[in-house]
Amino acid sequence: MRNSDITDVTIVGGGPAGLYASFYSGMRDLSTRIIEYQPKLGGKVHVYPEKMIWDVGGLTPVTGATLIDQMAEQAVTFDPEIVLNEKVTKIEKNEDQLFVLTSNSGNQYVSRTVILAVGGGILNPIKIDIEGADRFEVTNLHYTVQSLEHFKGKNIIISGGGNSAIDWANEFEPIANQVHIVHRKNEFKGHEAQIQQLMNSSVHVHLNSTIEKLHANQEGNLIDAVSIHNHEINESIRLETDDLIINYGYERELTFIKESPLHIEIENDFFVKGTSKSASSVEGLYAAGDILAFDGKVHLIAGAFVDAANAVNQAKLLLEPDAAAKARVSSHNAKFNAKNKELLKHLYQSSS
Structure with missing residues (x-):
């Protein structure tokens, strides 16, 4: 001391x-x-x-x-x-x-x-509550976005429903190959203009949905797909991805x-x-x-x-x-x- x-x-x-x-x-x-x-x-x-x-x-x-x-x-x-x-x-x-x-x-x-x-x-970012998710934090599981260039031409999944998640989805839409946003509720909570921009864009919106599983690649060091469960209709789908961004707040x-x-x-x-x-x-x-x-x-x-x-x-x-x-x-x-x-x-x- x-x-x-x-x-x-x-x-x-x-x-x-x-x-x-x-x-x-x-x-x-x-x-x-x-x-x-x-x-x-x-x-x-x-x-x-x-x-x-x-x-x-x-x-x-x-x-x-x-x-x-x-x-x-x-x-x-x-x-x-x-x-x-x-x-x-x-x-x-x-x-x-x-x-x-x-x-x-x-x-x-x-x-x-x-x-x-x-x-x-x-x-401290609120992390996704899936066992073993932390091993992907050094590769393609993100809680902050440091560079837009990193995501250029990629397939991206964003999980969250607040201003930051919506904002990132809008930012990525023109530069990424494909953007999905997953939100557990039936409507977004954010600025009206941002939500309107999102809903009028090519971003794939998944409401009433949560991420239930992360699928690793053959080497086990990257997420290459995510299973999303829609609890309103009780159905799950699998989405291929290059990067997963979690925005649940802090x-x-x-x-x-x-x-x-x-x-x-x-x-x-x-x-x-x-x-x-x-x-x-x-x-x-x-x-x-x-x-x-x-x-x-x-x-x-x-x-x-x-x-x-x-x-x-x-x-x-x-x-x-x-x-x-x-x-x-x-x-x-x-x-x-x-x-x-x-x-x-x-x-x-x-x-x-």
């Missing part, structure tokens, strides 16, 4: 809210640390790296992967400490009223303030927040109940992004950025009561003078 240096701000979560909080914290001259459970920064955006994101203000449409790269680059502008592959399991205060965050590895991180930016919590884990001895106030058994300025019920503990709940909350990436800035500003005022209420805008902020000169220099050189 190691005890870390004390930082002004520790951010739990490396998704959009956490990454912007890191940037803004550095802009406010606060020593900063990010702790991220996954081996890389980006948060839930990694679930849809090839999807186009349109609704970040001032940013033309970019893929999820590009947005991650840009957010991560911005986040390290002021050299925060980045800790990856660490799962926070406990958050408490010591005798000096400093926050102590303990990880699953036994490491402890000490901080004057904390920003919870864990999004939907640690997301199990969310937020134990360290719910069971904290700090008694963090929770809303609807999941969200951190806070204020429009990102404060929680515990002094010095803030939240940003999807984990934060308050009246008027905006569940967009752009909203996560606002939450993050508010959280950092509140942390700054707690640590330095005489500080300005917010950072000076970047266009007039002296912290960027040297960086701007360097950027302009490269701009002029490339245009000449």
Whole structure:
């Protein structure tokens, strides 16, 4: 076990809210640390790296992967400490009223303030409940989609009935050879326009149906067919496939927040109940992004950025009561003078 240096701000979560909080914290001259459970920064955006994101203000449409790269680059502008592959399991205060965050590895991180930016919590995909299915996860059983190109010209089966499953079926329809979508209920649950697009496409829809068996190839390392049972008419069919995608949603884990001895106030058994300025019920503990709940909350990436800035500003005022209420805008902020000169220099050189 190691005890870390004390930082002004520790951010739990490396998704959009956490990454912007890191940037803004550095802009406010606060020593900063990010702790991220996954081996890389980006948060839930990694679930849809090839999807186009349109609704970040001032940013033309970019893929999820590009947005991650840009957010991560911005986040390290002021050299925060980045800790990856660490799962926070406990958050408490010591005798000096400093926050102590303990990880699953036994490491402890000490901080004057904390920003919870864990999004939907640690997301573990809900897996298909068929014995032996896990052996295909290294080949052609998928719980996320990292590359559309991988599925080009293939026969694909998607199991699920929510927005993500419908969206992937629509994405694959023009590039795959054949797409089947299997849903256990008699109607889909998703955005009306997406459902209409699906029902008017060439995707084969199997409602009131569930996957009952996976058939392996001769070598036993690939799924080459799936048996689907229609429980409404009590009939089963076998479909050949190259890839099987399961989209049953995610199990969310937020134990360290719910069971904290700090008694963090929770809303609807999941969200951190806070204020429009990102404060929680515990002094010095803030939240940003999807984990934060308050009246008027905006569940967009752009909203996560606002939450993050508010959280950092509140942390700054707690640590330095005489500080300005917010950072000076970047266009007039002296912290960027040297960086701007360097950027302009490269701009002029490339245009000449």
